[in-house]
Amino acid sequence: MNIKNIGLRNIEVADTRICFIDGENGLLTYRGFNINDLVNNSTFEEVSYLLLYDELPSAPQLTEFDKRLKEARSLPKSIINSMMDRKKNASVMDVLLTSEIMLAEYDDINDTSKESELKRAINLIAKFPTIITTWNAIKNGREIIEADPRLSHAANFLYMLHGSKPSKEYERIMDILLLLHAEHSFNASTFAAREVASTKAHIYASVAAAIAALSGELHGGANMKVMEALLEIGSVDKTNEWVKEKVRKGERIMGMGHAVYKTDDPRALILKELSKKLSKELNTPWYEITRVIEETSKREIRTSKGIDIYANVDLYSASVLYMLGIPIELFTPVFAIGRITGWCAHIIEEKFAEAQPKPVLYRPSAAYIGRYCGTHGCKYVPLKDRGMKEIKI
Numbered sequence: 001m002n003i004k005n006i007g008l009r010n011i012e013v014a015d016t017r018i019c020f021i022d023g024e025n026g027l028l029t030y031r032g033f034n035i036n037d038l039v040n041n042s043t044f045e046e047v048s049y050l051l052l053y054d055e056l057p058s059a060p061q062l063t064e065f066d067k068r069l070k071e072a073r074s075l076p077k078s079i080i081n082s083m084m085d086r087k088k089n090a091s092v093m094d095v096l097l098t099s100e101i102m103l104a105e106y107d108d109i110n111d112t113s114k115e116s117e118l119k120r121a122i123n124l125i126a127k128f129p130t131i132i133t134t135w136n137a138i139k140n141g142r143e144i145i146e147a148d149p150r151l152s153h154a155a156n157f158l159y160m161l162h163g164s165k166p167s168k169e170y171e172r173i174m175d176i177l178l179l180l181h182a183e184h185s186f187n188a189s190t191f192a193a194r195e196v197a198s199t200k201a202h203i204y205a206s207v208a209a210a211i212a213a214l215s216g217e218l219h220g221g222a223n224m225k226v227m228e229a230l231l232e233i234g235s236v237d238k239t240n241e242w243v244k245e246k247v248r249k250g251e252r253i254m255g256m257g258h259a260v261y262k263t264d265d266p267r268a269l270i271l272k273e274l275s276k277k278l279s280k281e282l283n284t285p286w287y288e289i290t291r292v293i294e295e296t297s298k299r300e301i302r303t304s305k306g307i308d309i310y311a312n313v314d315l316y317s318a319s320v321l322y323m324l325g326i327p328i329e330l331f332t333p334v335f336a337i338g339r340i341t342g343w344c345a346h347i348i349e350e351k352f353a354e355a356q357p358k359p360v361l362y363r364p365s366a367a368y369i370g371r372y373c374g375t376h377g378c379k380y381v382p383l384k385d386r387g388m389k390e391i392k393i
């Protein structure tokens with residue numbers, strides 16, 4: 001191996017004012033505010049304002065922001081029509097990506113003022129739940145449910161998904177889920193968004209890159225994999241052996257481990273409590289199975305560097321989402337409903353940040369390990385002289 005820093009681990013590539021993570025001590029702050037304080041006192045709407053505008057809103061500011069979000073919830077007809085034409089087995093993340101990029105067609109993307117970018121951010125935050133629930137309805141041959149302007153962002157999502165208004169308790173849990181997923185510094189999808197934004201591509205293209213990155217199972221797709229595992233295990237008494245078998249085979253336990261946290265992920269601690277509460281209320285085994293996965297994994301996973309592995313945000317979010325009645329295939333899209341705020345905040349910072357240094361364009365280098373025949377390059381053999389080789393394509 002020729003490179004020293006695989007996957008840009010621990011490499012600072014830009015200044016940011018948006019999010020601070022202390023992975024050693026399990027601290028997460030959005031714009032300086034501790035995630036626990038935000039969960040205890042705030043809402044997704046308020047946190048979205050904070051992330052985008054760098055300050056907690058006053059009451060009138062929050063009312064106006066909320067009004068704009070509600071006004072921007074509906075989708076252009078052509079996007080709904082394009083969903084109708086899609087194959088019903090299309091992946092929701094792919095539908096989200098293509099619907100999102102279509103929104104650029106309804107915007108004057110040549111207007112690159114910060115004010116316009118902030119309006120676009122509000123538009124995207126407002127429309128993500130609608131895109132996902134509209135597709136879910138079309139795919140399942142159900143009636144598309146219009147947004148209800150009397151409902152909060154979290155409650156409206158559950159309403160559009162299920163066709164009935166959620167209880168206050170479920171609304172609040174959904175709100176916390178979105179808030180906890182809203183931002184997480186230079187993770188894979190946010191970095192993808194910033195990288196594309198640094199080329200001066202528009203916000204919709206940047207967000208499309210982020211959606212694509214989030215779709216992978218090592219990033220946003222992990223929560224689905226966790227729930228599939230919980231269903232496969234089925235009961236607490238089988239969990240220990242299930243984990244041991246995975247570890248024996250050298251497979252990864254989804255929902256465990258993190259590139260930054262070297263202790264408990266503070267989001268996992270909050271979600272653990274929610275999972276416990278819901279499991280008790282609904283009399284399900286999901287919390288207990290997850291707890292045993294966590295404990296057995298901590299005991300069984302041995303790493304070459306001797307580091308301990310902890311639960312990440314996806315381990316307990318899976319059962320919470322499931323118990324809120326959210327279909328498994330929507331878990332990663334729900335992550336996107338929260339994270340769109342952070343993506344937009346980062347794209348705007350990338351485009352307008354005063355903080356320096358910031359790269360004009362991200363352009364890492366790689367350690368070349370391919371064919372090398374000296375400074376003049378390898379001898380080029382014309383096609384006719386290459387002989388007959390076995391067809392491999």
Ligand SMILES: CC(C)(COP(=O)(O)OP(=O)(O)OC[C@H]1O[C@@H](n2cnc3c(N)ncnc32)[C@H](O)[C@@H]1OP(=O)(O)O)[C@@H](O)C(=O)NCCC(=O)NCCS
Pocket residue numbers: 217218219220222251252253254255256257258259260301302303304305309312313314
């Ligand atoms: C998220 C993740 C990619 C971060 O990994 P990372 O910090 O970059 O660390 P690495 O992938 O280099 O792993 C470090 C060591 O821990 C082990 N490890 C990390 N996560 C593991 C997991 N979930 N299960 C088993 N072993 C794990 C690796 O095998 C590696 O061991 P080694 O040093 O003996 O080769 C990784 O923890 C993972 O794949 N987790 C499962 C997927 C997941 O839950 N993703 C959601 C993240 S929020």
